[in-house]
Amino acid sequence: MRRVFTVLFLALFAVSAVEASRRSRLFQKFYKKPANYDAEVIPKNIEVVWYKNMRLDHFTWGDTRTFDLRIMWNNTFYQPGGPIFFYTGNEGAVSTFEVATGMMFDLAPMFNASIIFAEHRFYGATQPFGNQSYANLANVGYLTSEQALADYAELLTELKRENNQFGKTFHKDSQVISFGGSYGGMLSAWFRQKYPHIVKGAWAGSAPLIYMHDGGVDPGAFDNITSRTYVENGCNRFILANAWNAVLNLSSTDSGRAWLNNNTVFKLDPRTPIRNQTDGWNLNAYMREAIEYMAMVDYPYPTGFLEPLPGWPVTVACGFMNATGESFSDQDLVTAVANAANVYYNYNKNASFTWCIDFNICGDQGTGGLGDDALGWPWQECSEIIMAMCASGGANDVFWSECGDNIYDTLKQGCVSIFGSMNWTTANWNIDAVKTLYGYDLSGSSNLILTQGHLDPWSGGxxxxxxxxxxxxxxxxxxxxxxxxxxxxxxxxxxxxxxxxARYQIQHFEDFFLQRKAFPAFPWCTIFKHPYLKNH
Incomplete structure (x- = not known):
């Protein structure tokens, strides 16, 4: 999706497969399965249980095959009559969502709520066909959002049955609030919309619910917001916008390649040297991924679930890209952006760390260890959740123009490159699936909390x-x-x-959803005392 406009037509087909996998990794940012899956760390504050014999296909009675679905829950705060806080698991092992959704545990004592995280089929340990789950289209075709939502609906129904398989029955009138972030947020909102008799309300964080065909979102929104975040943090826009052409210029000459392969800013993996301009494109994709990931996880405190990062990583990165003016050599431009990328890839300054810039050779150093379900999100993007996103360059963003005449043709090429060996064709996708299944119009919806972070590139969707x-x-x-x-x-x-x-307001909204108290006009400007603010 992302290529410098001056060479788009020469490079588009050569890099489409690389770009398709890169854009899929953007959505897999938090939820990677550990490389050694047997060593997955289960948080101590949750218990692992399994729903046995979940239907493989909820929409036909002729297929009776089943699988086991993993669940993690915490009932420490639950009291009879309290609600169920239900996380709609998304594209990864469910344990990672628990780590990234601590607000549920903060709210549960206030509501006497049970906390339940359900793993999405085909991710983590929930593999309907075991190690053959991604073997062919016939198997992976059961990986859909609507099947996953039906799993969640059946699970909650079972939990309210007397003498259920878990040996723990929730009252039939226990209200359910769904939670989710990113794709999980999309599922949370859709869960409320599709199963309002089961879900009383939903909190969907950073959910790009309309970033699909006919959703009214500019394809360049993601990169526009990424660029805005860096410029607002003091970066010189010229440096970021021109570094990519600088890489291509250097990769096109002997002296430039010599410098790229041997400099003091970064050390290339011996398996992925710069030999030509195609390798220059790989270097651009590698650095760009770091820039985009830092915009997504621009948190105010250090985190380590992607890579060890400082608080406000974009501000730290901009410290290397804030020189004024426009008089820079190609080496100057690449040095600035490479130093910024090192904030993401090697903030701890490991002297032996190398940049392996070809994902086909080394995998993705940005989200390493995706495990056996690494094909999951690419499949969903090549079947029903087809996101129309690309950079435009110029005034829109600091990247390169890559949209071409038809963005879906480019996406199609990426899908063929990933699933062509399984005989994938456009008969296996529907660019209007989300519009048809869930719609973009909220006029028939209710009890939805839809939060977007101003710094988050996904907020544009x-x-x-x-x-x-x-x-x-x-x-x-x-x-x-x-x-x-x-x-x-x-x-x-x-x-x-x-x-x-925002959290304080949301706690009041959830009070209203659960009808614990009437919801008056919100006192936007008043002094208040509340346990949440007292504790935090």
Whole structure:
């Protein structure tokens, strides 16, 4: 998807496969399965249970095959009559969602709630066909959002049955609030929309619900917001916008290649030297991935679930890209952006770390260890959740123009490159699937909390605040100073006040959803005392 406009037509076909896998990795940012899956660390505050004999196909009675679905729950705070806080698991091992969604544990004591995380079919340990789950289209074809939502609906129904398979029955009137971030947020919102008799309300954080065909979102929104985040943090836009051509210039000459292969800024893996301009494109993709990931996880405190990062990593990265003016050599430009990329890839300054820039050879150093389910999200993007996103360059963003005449042709090439060996064709996808299955119009919806972080590139694919409809309990919130579903993470003393305030409001919205109390006009400007703010 991402190529410098001056050489787009020469490079598009050569790099389409690399780009297709890169854009899929953007959505797999948090939820990677450990490389040694047997050593997966299960958080101590949850218990692992399994739903036995989940239907493989909920939409036909002729297929009676089943599989086991993994669940993690915490009932420490639950009291009879309390609600169920239900996380709609997304594209990875369910244990990683528990780590990234600490807000559920913060709210549960206030509501006497049970906390349940359900693993998405075909991810983590929930493999319907075992190690053959991704062997062919006939198997992986059961990986769909609607099948996953039906799994969740059946699970919650079972939990309210007397003498159920878990040996723990929730009251039939126990209310359910669904939670989810990113794709999990999409599922959370769709769960409320498709199963309103099961789910009372939903909190969907950073969910790009309309970033699909006919959703009304500019394909360049992601990269526009990424660029804005860096410029607002003091980066010189010229440096970022021109570094990519600088790489291509250097990779086209003997002296330039010599410098790229032997400099003091980064050390290339011996398996992936710069030999030609195609390798230059690989270097661009590698550095760009770091820039985009840091925009997504621009959190105010150090984190380590992708790579060890400092607090506010974009600000740190901009320290290398804030020189003024436009008089830079190609080496100057590459040095600046490479130093910024090192904030992501090697912040701890490991002297032996090397840049392996060809993902086909080394895998993805940005989200290493995706495990056997690494094909999961690419499959979903090549079947029903087909996101129309690309950079435009120029005034829109600091990257290169890559949209071409038809973005779906480019996406199709990527799908063929990934699934062509399984005989994938365009008969296996539907670019209007989300529009048909769930729709983009909120007029028939209710009890939805849709949060977007102002810093988050994915926020461009979500609803805007003017879609708020308090009469139906629809609250669309753009949170200043917040990156990718920061609002769902464990509260931290470094969180911006805007995030603290948003969480406080959301707690009131959930009170309203559960009808624990009437919801008056919100006191936007008043002094208050509340356990949440007292504790955090």
């Amino acid at each position: 979500g609803y805007k605040v003017d879609q708020t409809n308090t009469a139906r309990g629809i609250y669309v919130m753009e949170i200043p100073g917040s990156a990718h579903h920061l609002d769902l993470r464990q509260p931290n003393t470094c969180d911006p006040n805007t995030v603290v305030n």
